[in-house]
Amino acid sequence: xxxxxxxxxxxxxxxxxxxxxxxxxxxxxxxxxxxxxxxxxxxxxxxxxxxxxxxxxxxxxxxxxxxxxxxxxxxxxxxxxxxxxxxxxxxxxxxxxxxx
Numbered sequence: 001x002x003x004x005x006x007x008x009x010x011x012x013x014x015x016x017x018x019x020x021x022x023x024x025x026x027x028x029x030x031x032x033x034x035x036x037x038x039x040x041x042x043x044x045x046x047x048x049x050x051x052x053x054x055x056x057x058x059x060x061x062x063x064x065x066x067x068x069x070x071x072x073x074x075x076x077x078x079x080x081x082x083x084x085x086x087x088x089x090x091x092x093x094x095x096x097x098x099x100x
Contacts, residue, residue: 021088024051028055045079048079057071064086
């Protein structure tokens with residue numbers, strides 16, 4: 001998964017308070033710029049695509065995670081066709097979904 005250490009959120013006092021996958025999910029779900037230093041536009045699209053697919057695989061409930069066949073289909077497909085997964089960090093209030 002795409003990684004980064006720089007704390008961009010100025011409201012966070014301690015870097016240990018930021019969980020990168022949650023930060024990434026919040027930025028992608030709000031259609032904000034991810035602020036990762038990538039020079040090529042095509043590479044940025046690949047990073048966004050890999051990030052969304054990675055978020056599918058950290059779902060709280062295993063049944064909400066796609067099969068490997070579906071994951072490969074997402075990797076081979078177009079970035080525009082990807083659907084954001086449910087919030088994997090709201091596991092207490094999460095409604096069960098299935099991508100199968």
